[in-house]
Amino acid sequence: MTQLPTVIKLETSFSSHSAKLSERNISATIDEHLAQPGTLSSALVRHRQIERASFHTPGHKNRQHFGAFEFDLTELPGLDQLSHPEGILKSLESRAAHLWSSQESIISVNGASAGLTASMLSLASFGQTVLVPRNAHRSVIQGLVLSGLKPYWYEPEWHEDWQLFGQVMPETLSTALAKNPVGLAGVVVVSPTYAGSISDIKSLSKLCREREIPLIVDEAHGAHLIGSSALNNGADLVVHSLHKTLSALTQTGIIHVSKNSMIDANLVRANLRLLQSTSPSYSLMLSIEQAVAEIEGVDGRKKLAQVVNLSKECTHKIESLNEFTVFGKHENSDCDPLHILLKHQSENIDALNTFLIEKGIYAETILGDGLLLLLGMGTTAEDIETLLQALAEFKSSAKNLSTNLPVSVDTITRTASQFAIETALPPREASLLPSHSIPLSEAEGLIAAECIAPCPPGIALCVPGQKITPTAIQLLSEHSSLQYVRVLNRDPRQKSTNQVGDSNTNR
Numbered sequence: 001m002t003q004l005p006t007v008i009k010l011e012t013s014f015s016s017h018s019a020k021l022s023e024r025n026i027s028a029t030i031d032e033h034l035a036q037p038g039t040l041s042s043a044l045v046r047h048r049q050i051e052r053a054s055f056h057t058p059g060h061k062n063r064q065h066f067g068a069f070e071f072d073l074t075e076l077p078g079l080d081q082l083s084h085p086e087g088i089l090k091s092l093e094s095r096a097a098h099l100w101s102s103q104e105s106i107i108s109v110n111g112a113s114a115g116l117t118a119s120m121l122s123l124a125s126f127g128q129t130v131l132v133p134r135n136a137h138r139s140v141i142q143g144l145v146l147s148g149l150k151p152y153w154y155e156p157e158w159h160e161d162w163q164l165f166g167q168v169m170p171e172t173l174s175t176a177l178a179k180n181p182v183g184l185a186g187v188v189v190v191s192p193t194y195a196g197s198i199s200d201i202k203s204l205s206k207l208c209r210e211r212e213i214p215l216i217v218d219e220a221h222g223a224h225l226i227g228s229s230a231l232n233n234g235a236d237l238v239v240h241s242l243h244k245t246l247s248a249l250t251q252t253g254i255i256h257v258s259k260n261s262m263i264d265a266n267l268v269r270a271n272l273r274l275l276q277s278t279s280p281s282y283s284l285m286l287s288i289e290q291a292v293a294e295i296e297g298v299d300g301r302k303k304l305a306q307v308v309n310l311s312k313e314c315t316h317k318i319e320s321l322n323e324f325t326v327f328g329k330h331e332n333s334d335c336d337p338l339h340i341l342l343k344h345q346s347e348n349i350d351a352l353n354t355f356l357i358e359k360g361i362y363a364e365t366i367l368g369d370g371l372l373l374l375l376g377m378g379t380t381a382e383d384i385e386t387l388l389q390a391l392a393e394f395k396s397s398a399k400n401l402s403t404n405l406p407v408s409v410d411t412i413t414r415t416a417s418q419f420a421i422e423t424a425l426p427p428r429e430a431s432l433l434p435s436h437s438i439p440l441s442e443a444e445g446l447i448a449a450e451c452i453a454p455c456p457p458g459i460a461l462c463v464p465g466q467k468i469t470p471t472a473i474q475l476l477s478e479h480s481s482l483q484y485v486r487v488l489n490r491d492p493r494q495k496s497t498n499q500v501g502d503s504n505t506n507r
């Protein structure tokens with residue numbers, strides 16, 4: 001008989017931060033055998049040992065406790081079916097619909113990503129084209145590939161000082177709508193953006209309503225905006241991530257179809273079914289129920305209000321250190337408080353990030369020219385204190401920073417902002433035609449067959465169907481990971497066979 005591996009408590013000893021560890025009540029019970037060096041288990045345990053304060057997703061900050069394995073069940077009698085919910089899962093969705101004031105809310109166990117892709121699919125019967133912002137998440141591009149819709153790209157506000165996209169101005173949308181009047185199936189807006197910029201959805205939805213064009217809002221970063229969500233401001237469909245700021249497990253999301261939506265909720269559910277497992281995880285769904293219950297209750301609302309206050313105080317204290325600037329304060333734009341994007345006067349964001357990591361403080365990412373800190377339901381006053389202390393220490397040591405140090409910023413967003421995507425073919429068409437990989441330097445004039453959108457931030461650098469211009473090549477080659485690109489063997493719009501590649505097969 002095989003001996004069952006002993007399960008031991010890896011409540012670790014080698015961390016210098018073990019005091020902080022016990023404060024976060026970390027008790028990672030992991031199979032000793034699996035936790036050998038070089039395994040995922042050991043890497044996860046080690047990370048939990050060294051991290052003192054989490055400023056990244058998930059929003060629960062590992063302070064939530066329930067047995068993910070204990071409740072890992074399947075669609076048994078009494079446990080309902082996510083694909084056609086009629087019982088307890090339907091009631092959970094109804095609670096969510098009540099909480100966010102939607103007509104119908106549909107659970108995703110594949111994050112906001114599947115929610116957005118399903119939403120794009122649901123637009124296909126409205127027309128052939130869709131207005132897509134340049135900062136769209138790559139799950140929207142996946143939706144273009146699956147739906148056959150052709151994108152018309154438009155640009156949200158560009159913050160030169162921060163090198164990132166912000167809100168969508170009503171004038172921008174109005175111009176984009178006027179330029180592309182025929183066959184529009186819908187409009188997509190990202191709000192809040194990854195950096196936290198919130199658009200005036202009321203004005204944007206009015207513009208869409210006047211033309212009877214559905215508005216989809218990617219509110220993945222704004223599930224906590226209860227009462228001030230895009231759902232309350234006229235959007236037809238809103239997609240939330242439930243693990244970014246709220247307390248559900250990573251990979252949870254929800255689609256809300258608004259009360260006056262032009263989009264049929266049953267169609268959205270059918271499209272989401274195409275993208276999800278037929279064995280949805282009850283651990284994920286249980287965590288959704290817990291996150292919903294938390295935010296429905298008075299205590300949860302108080303906790304959220306406290307986190308918002310902590311964030312405001314934190315921003316204020318960061319600015320009073322004099323050497324840091326926080327995004328949103330001076331940009332004259334509405335910014336979500338749970339997103340703190342900051343930069344230091346040394347402009348060496350890499351040094352700041354490394355300094356914080358050495359102190360056990362993990363940010364979400366370097367975004368544009370700043371460092372993004374994400375707060376969530378699990379954020380505590382101690383986390384903020386730990387951060388503020390570290391920033392004050394950085395301030396004293398930053399005098400010694402060499403100004404000649406190479407500075408790495410988020411070049412993805414900058415690159416994306418520097419060239420317009422020339423759409424030669426709809427992404428779906430380009431994805432299905434024979435294609436092959438070639439060095440980027442040889443791709444001039446050819447048509448891309450793949451989406452390249454490194455995460456974070458998940459903004460597309462290359463979209464299937466895009467004509468690869470010299471400018472695109474020059475900018476894309478700055479990214480060492482982009483040596484090759486998949487291109488179509490032939491441009492189907494040209495009759496002759498004088499295009500690249502001599503193969504008709506996908507390689």
Ligand SMILES: Cc1ncc(COP(=O)(O)O)c(C=O)c1O
Pocket residue numbers: 110111112113114116137139190193194218220221240241242251252253457458
């Ligand atoms: C703007 C935006 N939309 C959508 C998503 C996808 O969310 P999820 O991780 O829940 O799939 C992300 C994830 O980072 C995002 O930043």
